[in-house]
Amino acid sequence: MNRFSRSSSLVGRRTGSALLVVLVLVLLLTFGVYGFTERMIAEKAAANAHGNAARSRACADSGVALALALVDEGTIAPSAPPPVYHEPAALQGVLVAPSSDPLGNGRFTVFAPVEGDPTGSLLRFGLIDESGKLDVNGLLNISVRGEELSETQQRTLLLGVPGMTDELADSILDYVDDDDDAREFGAEYDTYASLDPPRSPRNGPIDSVEELMLVQGVTPALLYGEDANRNGLLDPGENDGDATYPPDNADGLLDVGWTAYLTVHGGEPNLNADGEAKINLNDGVLTDLFDTLEETFDTDTAQFIVAYRIAGPIDPENSSDSLDPNADIDDLVEEGFDEDGNPTTPTQTEQEQVDAMAGALAGLIGGADEELTVTRAGMDLSGGATTDLGSFFDLIDREVEIEVDGELTVLQSPFSSATMTDELPGLLEQMTVFDTELIRGRVNVNQARMGALLGVPGMTESLAESIDAARMIGASGEALPDMHARRLTPFWLVAEGLTDLPTLRRLDPFLTCRGGFFRVRSVGFVEGGGPAVRIEAVIDGTAYPARVVEMRDLSDLGRGVPRSLLFSP
Template sequence: MKSSTSQFIPLNPFTDQKKSRKLRAGSTLLVVLVVVVMLSLGAYTFSELMIVEVEATNIYGRSIQSRELALSGIELAAAYIGDRSDIDGWNSYHNPDQFQNKNLLPSDAPRASGYFSIVAPVTKDASSNTIRFGLMNESGKLNLNILASEDEQEEGAAVDRLMNIPNMTEEIAAAILDWIDDDDETRSYGAESDYYETLESPYFTKNSPLESLDELLLVRGVTPELLYGEDTNRNGLLDSNENDGDATLPNDNTDGILNAGWCEYFTVHSREINIRPDGSEKINVNQTMLTELYDALETELGPDEARYIVAYRLSGPVVTESDLATGASSTTVGGSMSEKQALNELANGIAKAMFSEEGVSVTRGGMDLSPGGAFTINSLFDLIGSEVETEIDGTKTTLSSPWLADPGAMTAELPVLHDLLTTSKNQYIEGRIQIDEARLETLLGIPGMEADLANAIVNSQMTATNGAPSTEISQARQTTGWLVIEGLTTIEQMRLLAPYICSGG
């Protein structure tokens, strides 16, 4: 029997290691390659992230700079408005020297420079391809907050003023008036709290003046499209995205005309400051104390002017056929006839109590002032080219106005009268329409405004014959008297319009 023997073969560690090295040599290179790629990718990603961060930081910084430049423009405009030292050369309508490309960050690098311009639309440019470098007067818009009081004076007057605005409906007009009036009584087609309380998110009507136009979005029927229109960037120009239908926002009708929205027709901030350019008080020609009125007028203007104004307050104007034809003889603005009569009776009683004794009367310029002022001067145009019949030194006398209704005299005298005199005791006069910048639809809503005159005003607004904004016309239009001076209307018609229009604001 054969026995099997096993042969022992010793291992050579050096040979095995050598073989192992040969097997692992390629894999090491692959691992190194992967690590290098990953590190490179990480470095690239980090680099890209840092580049993006730098760009984002630069963009954020530039956006802050842009905002601060815009705020600087606002501050410049406010300072310009506040400085009336050079009132004769004051031009806020179109003033490129003052408002175009103002450099606040000078730099040799174009992207590092900072400029701002103050721009406004040329409202009579239907194509919306023209801008001007100047301010937009809020008084050129309809102040919604005065409508409730106007409706109290004449029912339906406020709705009539709103219905001339594009895309306005009777239902929305009534709802706006219900929102701002001070009662809970729903007018025809209107909406009060009983409607808004039925909504999914109920709320009450404000029943007080608006603080911003954005509040209109709470009113039934008012939409962002109606309020803001197509001019999303508010630059006054018809941009390509605002005339391409539904291709890009905003959605528009591709009619080639910029729908500016109601925000270009409405305001809640229009007012005029009722003081002289030097900050002192004007003389209120409707003040109760006729003796004080006469003395102040005599000091400022002279005895003839003082006598005429006080005589007007005592006896009223001589009514002519043209006055009757236009209705310009009316003396009721700001209150009903019964309210006016009550105020007159009160004023007369005070005057008689203070000035009248047994057989004693107070006189100025030969006129007995003890009866008090029975008539109200609605506007300073009531004094232009009119006549008054009153008793002077016991004799009925007809006085002709010292201010003639011819263009030359009005051009010279109206600015002086408007600087010195006023028909209101209020520090501010709210809501009158600045006709030089108002849109046609806004003008058509003014009581007494005829369509032909409204169109004539728009065609005569401050643009030169080539369509570019004018820098000269504003100097000749310091008062609304330019409507008469340039032959657009008569002095009789002007007396009706004057309580609702202005040239400042």
């Protein structure tokens, strides 16, 4: 082989090697570009997901902000309910973050369960009135005519809650009361000190319902029942026995747990729309009470109410001034009631002061020994009041016998049950029988579940069942907000034939139709999918402006609502 042939062979080999190297380099570069592109796509997806999550969070926060505005609307005009019970147009799929791409639109939905639905399948778009639950912190502050409930009565209020026992009820009350004295079935410091690790009872108001799990004997199963994702609705995993968490009995009904019956945020403002104190019908200074009522209403109204306070009704046996006839006589007498259950004359410290001043004034003016008689509308007010009102309903359809201008006269009530449905909201906007700015412990009869109603003093099981059957739910399971407008006061129980007026008089000190604290469950989401954010907050609407007193992110428990119900495309 000559030199030329050998050179050609070498060139051929070198050319083939270079081509191979180039191909390898191209392949490596291709893989590099592919990997880079894949990482960039992943980074873009992550950035989009982060952006959607931030947008969903902002939308969920917007749901809470709207709820604050709606509660404020009710604070301004309490006689006309704000749209907080069921308002899909205002609270379902609300667009708050529009995008050039419809799939990027940010929305929120505010939802709540329908309380009277045992299947847990009915949904409404509104807020949850916390007064529909028993206020654990407020149970110790409930009073009727200034008298606090006994420990037995406080325990009884809790015993209607499913799974509650005497021991658990007393232990809860011991945990929040301010002493170290154990109740009959309760647990106090010594019990908690013996635990491993030891701890102490709160001995004061608790901050959240979840803190009840620190109470002796309380378990997560009692607190949450089968509602693992805490949405108040029956989800597939909550109706499949032991197949998935949580364990359930697969009976098609939702055990909602104590969180649906108990709260730590309760109370309703005892102020009028202007933020001023209402007229306290139990005012001890009868002259001031008469003058204020006459100025606000008229002479007939002032005369009848003050006459009622002085003489009591002609038919006291039907009044809420009568306590439980089964109570011990010693207890009745101790609490200011005679052996027939009727009120005895209370000590009127303020009235006594007025009388003393009147007598002193009489001596200064005329030098006489006789007391100065204080009169209004022909009635002698000098003797003071003998009867306090436990409820405004004590005045409806009543008669009072009293001396007017020296003659025994029967006065007819200006308040008739025939007109109360329309008139009561306005009347209760001006008058009250409570002397505190915040009324604690009353239960919202419109939204309370059976377990919260059964503990109300004077409530029977049959009446509680009738209330439960009369929920604001249509034949197809839809919520009925129009009915809510007709149920602004507990008088609807009489107007709709569920009970009679004498029974309502006994129940009313413990019932309301509207509280001041609301729970909002807001889900923020983006139409195109991605992570949703679920926020649960409690709003204090007892003062203006309303404020958030509790908030938590429940996104790790899921949306809580099927995506198909979050909004209507």
